Amino acid sequence: MVRKVVRGFYAVAHAVKLCRPNVICAYPITPQTEIVENLAAMYANGELENCEYITAESEFGAASILVGASATGARTFTATCSQGLILMSEVLWNAAGMRLPIVMVIANRSLSAPLSIWNDHQDSMAMRDACIMQVYVENNQEAHDMIPQAYKIAENRDVMLPFMVCMDGYKLTHAYEPVDLLDQETVDKFLPPYDPPIKLTTKDPLTFGCYAPPHCYMEFRVVMQRAMERAKKVMEDVFEEWAGLTGRNWGGLIATDHMEDAEVAVVAMGSVVGLVRDVVEEMRKEGKKVGLVKIRSFRPFPVEDLRKALKDVERIVVFERAVSFGHEGPVAMELKSALFGHSDAKVYSFAVGLGGRDIPKQLVRKCIEKSEEIEPGFYFEGVKDFEEVIV
Amino acid sequence: MKITLGAVSKPYTSLKMKTGDWGTHWPKVDEELCTGCGTCEMFCPDMCIEVVKVGEENGKEIKKAKVNYDYCKGCGICAEVCPTKAIKMELKDIYKVI
Ligand code: SF4
Ligand code: SF4
Numbered sequence: 469m470v471r472k473v474v475r476g477f478y479a480v481a482h483a484v485k486l487c488r489p490n491v492i493c494a495y496p497i498t499p500q501t502e503i504v505e506n507l508a509a510m511y512a513n514g515e516l517e518n519c520e521y522i523t524a525e526s527e528f529g530a531a532s533i534l535v536g537a538s539a540t541g542a543r544t545f546t547a548t549c550s551q552g553l554i555l556m557s558e559v560l561w562n563a564a565g566m567r568l569p570i571v572m573v574i575a576n577r578s579l580s581a582p583l584s585i586w587n588d589h590q591d592s593m594a595m596r597d598a599c600i601m602q603v604y605v606e607n608n609q610e611a612h613d614m615i616p617q618a619y620k621i622a623e624n625r626d627v628m629l630p631f632m633v634c635m636d637g638y639k640l641t642h643a644y645e646p647v648d649l650l651d652q653e654t655v656d657k658f659l660p661p662y663d664p665p666i667k668l669t670t671k672d673p674l675t676f677g678c679y680a681p682p683h684c685y686m687e688f689r690v691v692m693q694r695a696m697e698r699a700k701k702v703m704e705d706v707f708e709e710w711a712g713l714t715g716r717n718w719g720g721l722i723a724t725d726h727m728e729d730a731e732v733a734v735v736a737m738g739s740v741v742g743l744v745r746d747v748v749e750e751m752r753k754e755g756k757k758v759g760l761v762k763i764r765s766f767r768p769f770p771v772e773d774l775r776k777a778l779k780d781v782e783r784i785v786v787f788e789r790a791v792s793f794g795h796e797g798p799v800a801m802e803l804k805s806a807l808f809g810h811s812d813a814k815v816y817s818f819a820v821g822l823g824g825r826d827i828p829k830q831l832v833r834k835c836i837e838k839s840e841e842i843e844p845g846f847y848f849e850g851v852k853d854f855e856e857v858i859v
Numbered sequence: 860m861k862i863t864l865g866a867v868s869k870p871y872t873s874l875k876m877k878t879g880d881w882g883t884h885w886p887k888v889d890e891e892l893c894t895g896c897g898t899c900e901m902f903c904p905d906m907c908i909e910v911v912k913v914g915e916e917n918g919k920e921i922k923k924a925k926v927n928y929d930y931c932k933g934c935g936i937c938a939e940v941c942p943t944k945a946i947k948m949e950l951k952d953i954y955k956v957i
Contacts, residue, residue, distance in 0.1 A: 565866060666865070673870055676865055681876060
């Protein structure tokens with residue numbers, strides 16, 4: 469293991485290389501591009517053995533190529549975000565139904581229109597229901613560490629589902645951070661070669677994702693839901709093994725700080741967690757009973773862990789990086805459905821930093837403090853005064 | 860019932876997956892008009908029309924188009940392309956409003 473100051477792109481690419489992928493296929497999109505550029509350079513330099521790097525004509529093509537490759541038993545990787553992810557979505561629902569353990573990094577970016585290349589979580593949230601696992605990381609070390617773990621979880625026979633490692637575009641992808649880079653020996657010890665339970669060969673033709681008439685379609689959906697439920701335990705085991713192997717314990721499906729006696733819980737996902745943690749520490753020093761809940765796995769959603777962690781709190785403040793238009797913030801929606809009948813806590817959901825809007829520390833603090841005075845509900849914070857006009 | 864991982868199926872499983880109930884219309888071949896030219900067979904996207912021998916006349920085979928209604932999706936392409944207008948698309952009984 470060697471500590472180096474690297475950008476998020478490289479932290480991901482280096483980890484992917486050590487996982488010995490067989491097929492990498494991608495289409496460039498900001499702020500993801502340099503992840504696959506790094507991998508393309510490694511490929512060109514002969515650092516990726518037994519691997520094919522395919523440049524596709526679109527994200528739809530990239531995802532389709534990986535579906536085919538994964539069906540033949542290849543370990544596959546792609547990275548995308550925003551419009552690219554949305555363009556992939558038709559294929560990705562199929563990848564999930566075909567139970568293909570494709571691992572992808574989503575460099576989280578907002579969706580058009582209006583056009584924006586900056587960060588929020590709207591893109592991966594749009595894939596919420598696709599039966600694809602989603603883990604949100606806080607920093608580049610966690611992103612680096614999640615790659616081998618993602619393969620191990622996705623390829624587990626009890627799971628067999630695609631995996632999205634969601635890392636904030638720019639905030640993480642472009643940031644230089646010191647990262648303890650894994651070495652080949654450690655990853656080889658942790659991650660065995662992919663052993664597909666079934667694979668497509670020219671000798672033994674098969675159909676993946678066949679037609680299922682009404683008399684059997686539902687059963688396929690039941691087994692997908694079961695796989696997601698089983699993934700919770702598999703994730704916990706893999707996370708624990710990782711902590712033992714590397715000494716870096718990122719927690720379980722959630723990670724908590726100061727929740728033992730907290731009256732107010734602050735819930736967040738992704739890179740904003742670091743900032744929220746600073747504010748929570750600050751408020752703790754002032755004697756305020758505030759705790760932090762970092763949701764790591766959004767799919768499968770950690771219902772049981774959240775019920776346990778939040779059972780005694782009075783107020784829950786959620787920082788949302790996306791909106792489910794016509795309703796509210798997607799994290800609060802899920803959280804409330806998990807807590808229904810298990811908690812009387814009031815839930816305050818604050819959408820912040822949409823489309824790359826800055827999230828100053830004071831804003832985080834203001835939201836937490838404001839929750840004492842306002843009605844529970846959904847709020848946009850950090851919004852300017854404006855007037856709605858036609859042109 | 861067996862539910863396979865990834866909805867993987869072996870060859871010919873699709874034969875059991877009848878899709879003929881998807882369409883709202885049936886193609887009906889008028890054998891008087893059908894010359895057995897095979898245009899419909901070539902154009903059918905579901906490969907469910909076959910021109911088959913139905914008899915012989917003066918040592919020549921008589922061939923007519925036969926629809927496999929188990930898989931016909933009622934798209935109407937066969938009726939559209941038939942040079943003799945031998946195929947009429949008929950609304951299925953269950954969709955008829957009396
Ligand atoms: S209606 Fe369409 S599917 Fe049915 S036989 Fe004609 S061309 Fe084929
Ligand atoms: S296209 Fe018309 S004439 Fe030719 S085989 Fe088909 S039904 Fe008969």
